[in-house]
Amino acid sequence: MHPAYSVIFFTVASGAGLGLLAFMGLGAASVGAQPMPFLLTAFGLAFALTVGGLLSSTFHLGHPERAWRAFSQWRSSWLSREGVFAVVTLVIGAIFAALWTFLDLSSAILGIVTAILALITVWATGMIYAQIKAVDLWHRLLTPVCYLLFSIAGGTTLFLFLHALFTDKQEPVWELSSVAMVALLIAWVVKVFWWLGGDKAPTSTPESATGLGHLGKVRLLEKPHTGSNYLQKEMGFHIARKHAKRLRLIAIMLGAVLPILLILLAIPAPFDAFWLGLAVVSHLAGMLVERWLFFAEARHAVMTYY
Amino acid sequence: MTQLPETTDRKLGLVIDLDTCVGCHACVISCKEWNTGGYGAPLADTDAYGDDPSGTFLNRVHTFEVKPENKPAMVTHFPKSCLHCEDAPCVTVCPTGASFKRSEDGIVLVHEDHCIGCGLCAWACPYGAREMDAVEKVMKKCTLCVDRIYNENIPEEDRTPSCVRTCPAGARHFGDLGDPDSDVSRLVADRGGFDLMPEQGTKPVNKYLPPRPKQQSLDEPVNLAALAEPKASGFLGWLDGALERLG
Numbered sequence: 142m143h144p145a146y147s148v149i150f151f152t153v154a155s156g157a158g159l160g161l162l163a164f165m166g167l168g169a170a171s172v173g174a175q176p177m178p179f180l181l182t183a184f185g186l187a188f189a190l191t192v193g194g195l196l197s198s199t200f201h202l203g204h205p206e207r208a209w210r211a212f213s214q215w216r217s218s219w220l221s222r223e224g225v226f227a228v229v230t231l232v233i234g235a236i237f238a239a240l241w242t243f244l245d246l247s248s249a250i251l252g253i254v255t256a257i258l259a260l261i262t263v264w265a266t267g268m269i270y271a272q273i274k275a276v277d278l279w280h281r282l283l284t285p286v287c288y289l290l291f292s293i294a295g296g297t298t299l300f301l302f303l304h305a306l307f308t309d310k311q312e313p314v315w316e317l318s319s320v321a322m323v324a325l326l327i328a329w330v331v332k333v334f335w336w337l338g339g340d341k342a343p344t345s346t347p348e349s350a351t352g353l354g355h356l357g358k359v360r361l362l363e364k365p366h367t368g369s370n371y372l373q374k375e376m377g378f379h380i381a382r383k384h385a386k387r388l389r390l391i392a393i394m395l396g397a398v399l400p401i402l403l404i405l406l407a408i409p410a411p412f413d414a415f416w417l418g419l420a421v422v423s424h425l426a427g428m429l430v431e432r433w434l435f436f437a438e439a440r441h442a443v444m445t446y447y
Numbered sequence: 448m449t450q451l452p453e454t455t456d457r458k459l460g461l462v463i464d465l466d467t468c469v470g471c472h473a474c475v476i477s478c479k480e481w482n483t484g485g486y487g488a489p490l491a492d493t494d495a496y497g498d499d500p501s502g503t504f505l506n507r508v509h510t511f512e513v514k515p516e517n518k519p520a521m522v523t524h525f526p527k528s529c530l531h532c533e534d535a536p537c538v539t540v541c542p543t544g545a546s547f548k549r550s551e552d553g554i555v556l557v558h559e560d561h562c563i564g565c566g567l568c569a570w571a572c573p574y575g576a577r578e579m580d581a582v583e584k585v586m587k588k589c590t591l592c593v594d595r596i597y598n599e600n601i602p603e604e605d606r607t608p609s610c611v612r613t614c615p616a617g618a619r620h621f622g623d624l625g626d627p628d629s630d631v632s633r634l635v636a637d638r639g640g641f642d643l644m645p646e647q648g649t650k651p652v653n654k655y656l657p658p659r660p661k662q663q664s665l666d667e668p669v670n671l672a673a674l675a676e677p678k679a680s681g682f683l684g685w686l687d688g689a690l691e692r693l694g
Contacts, residue, residue: 142570203564203584210561211542214449220567221542274536274647275573345573345644347511351525352641352655353465357515362522365475365507368500371578375569442647443575446509446527 142276143378144436151198153428155227156263156288158190160296162234163259168300169241169252177242179307184238186299188231195227219272223265230258263292270435275442278339279435287335290328291428297321298400298424302417305407318408322401325424329397332431336389343440350445361447376441388434396427449541451534455553458625459591460531460652461611462634466659467618470510470524474610474619478506478528478589481609486594487559491582503580505529505589506610519668523658526619528610529576529589530643530651531555537568537577537588545586553625553652554593559585573647596621624652 165183199205212228214221237251267285274280301321304314347361348354403420407413482505483490492502506528514520531548535555538546545561546568548554557568557577562585569577569586577588592608595601605612611619622631631654634640640654679687 201565203566203579204562207543207561207563210544211563211565214542214544217449217451217539218542220540220565224542269540269567272536272540273571275571344646349644349646351511351513351523352643352657353511353513353523356521356658357513357518359511359513361509362512363510365472365509365527366502366504368502370501370507371503371581372569372575375566375579376575441570442573442644446575 142436142439142441143375144433145201147197147200149429149432149436151194152266152288153194153425153432154190154197155194156266156292156428157295157299157425158187158192158194159230159259159263160292160294161187161299162191162230162296163256163293164296164300166234166237166252166254166256166259169237169247169249175241175247176307179303180238180242182307183300183303184242186303187296188235188238191227191231219265219268223262223269226258226262226265230255230262233258260289260292263289275345276439277341277344277442278439281335281338283331283335283338287328287332290324290331291431294321294324294328295424295428297324298404298417298421301404302414302421305414305417315408318404322404325397325401329393333393339438343442343445345442345445347445350442364447372443373447376443377447378437380437382438385434385438388430392427392430392434394427395423396431397424400424400427449538449544449546451538451548452550452553455533455549455625456551457623458531458533458553458652459596459622460553460624460631460654461528461591461608462620462622462624462631462640462654462656463526464618464620464638464656465523465525466656467616468508468524468526469616469618470508471615472508473613473615474526475504475506475508477609477613479504481592481595482587482590485592486590487557488580488583488585488587490587491580493581501581503578503587505578505587521658521661526610527574527576527643528653529555529591530574530649530653531589531591533650533652534648536571536573536647536649540567540571542567554591555588556590556593557586557588559583562586573644573649574651591621624654 161183165187199208202208211221211224215225234255237248237255240246240248264285267288270279271281271284298321301317304317347359351359353359400420400423403416407416479490490503494500506526509525509527511523511525512520513523531553535548538548538555543561543563545558547556549556564579564584566579569579577586580587595609596606598606607621611621620631620634622629624631626632635654638656640656642651643655
């Protein structure tokens with residue numbers, strides 16, 4: 142499948158933003174009052190990433206001016222559901238954030254509701270791809286699970302970095318660091334299983350696509366046209382597959398191994414935000430590679446006709 | 448409304464005969480001609496006379512080679528357009544309600560004024576029946592010539608999809624596949640009509656008829672060049688043989 146940069150940026154940015162918002166929501170129940178600059182930065186970053194991602198996703202639309210219509214078909218369409226959940230999450234999350242930041246009211250109930258809504262939104266993003274039966278690689282329950290786990294891992298790592306940036310405690314933060322490392326580890330281990338499970342024989346073949354398999358082996362003799370077409374540009378993307386193995390390794394190194402090492406490096410006092418900042422950047426870079434591969438590696442059933 | 452109707456009153460669709468199709472592409476051209484001026488936005492071409500021509504088509508003819516084991520390969524021309532599936536995955540994924548399946552006749556259509564051009568329906572279709580128009584930025588697909596089949600302003604014999612009307616080989620048939628007594632349903636029953644990619648679970652309405660079995664199977668291809676060798680008879684034949692024998 143053709144990897145559209147706007148969609149790659151959207152899924153990575155909004156995934157991390159919603160993950161951070163979910164972590165803030167769950168944190169409200171336990172941590173209570175926090176310094177205002179921390180809350181402003183954390184919520185600001187969470188909303189900027191989420192809203193920025195959502196806006197960038199409209200760039201690949203043919204008619205962005207009609208995007209409001211996409212909220213209407215939530216009964217059947219995961220794309221519509223994602224839009225609805227994103228807006229509800231942002232509205233309730235904004236009330237929750239404003240109460241905590243400006244009035245020092247950290248409502249545990251609002252926080253938990255925000256967290257659940259944020260994670261449902263991420264699940265819906267994953268389901269947009271998982272619902273497409275014509276793409277074997279995506280059409281699995283593990284697809285939205287990966288989206289969810291990456292969002293949690295990204296949000297936790299971001300939270301850890303912001304926490305370090307705004308607290309001058311000179312002691313190690315083992316608990317929070319461990320949570321981030323475990324979240325990163327689980328997400329990438331599941332992703333490796335996703336990759337391994339995806340390397341299998343395709344559901345549809347030229348034989349089933351033409352219904353001529355009972356007669357013999359089917360191969361394309363002549364394309365329907367001399368030029369290319371929309372279908373080939375959109376679904377027939379081959380460039381990545383040559384380097385897929387190497388790119389997967391790069392994604393794991395940048396997304397998991399390096400951030401975990403950097404978090405370990407930052408644990409001993411003085412607790413250092415610099416290394417954690419690097420961990421966030423490295424993780425997001427790994428996520429961009431992972432998301433690019435997510436599209437580029439996916440084979441669409443229609444390509445059996447080409 | 449992107450929820451699919453539970454049942455449709457009729458199941459209008461096409462039956463395509465892979466035995467008869469000669470691969471002339473007339474259906475492709477007549478489809479483009481009718482639909483570029485018919486329902487919805489025109490079907491744009493980009494760089495039509497340049498190095499990289501590309502265009503929107505609702506119907507395309509592929510050509511496949513089928514190679515049976517131990518037999519010569521055969522060529523099958525393969526027209527492909529929207530199959531108007533009963534479980535159309537392109538409809539349910541649409542976030543705006545622009546894609547819909549009509550409950551009266553089962554035709555799958557796009558309300559182009561509501562289409563945001565997200566392309567998700569084209570991803571959802573395993574057959575490649577939907578193409579985004581490069582100029583209008585809305586999704587285009589076969590309408591089963593909805594603006595012909597009910598059109599009382601044109602002669603009755605023309606009230607059939609443009610591709611069916613134009614096919615010089617009679618390889619395309621149009622009718623109600625929901626009615627077991629219709630011509631198309633009987634054709635499907637007689638000839639063993641089949642679904643494309645049944646494993647995708649889309650329940651296509653359009654059916655394909657398989658190529659008929661070849662009348663004789665040739666184990667060894669005949670050497671046609673040898674048949675064209677001139678054979679002399681009479682005196683010249685004797686002379687020919689005698690000279691052969693002399694070496």
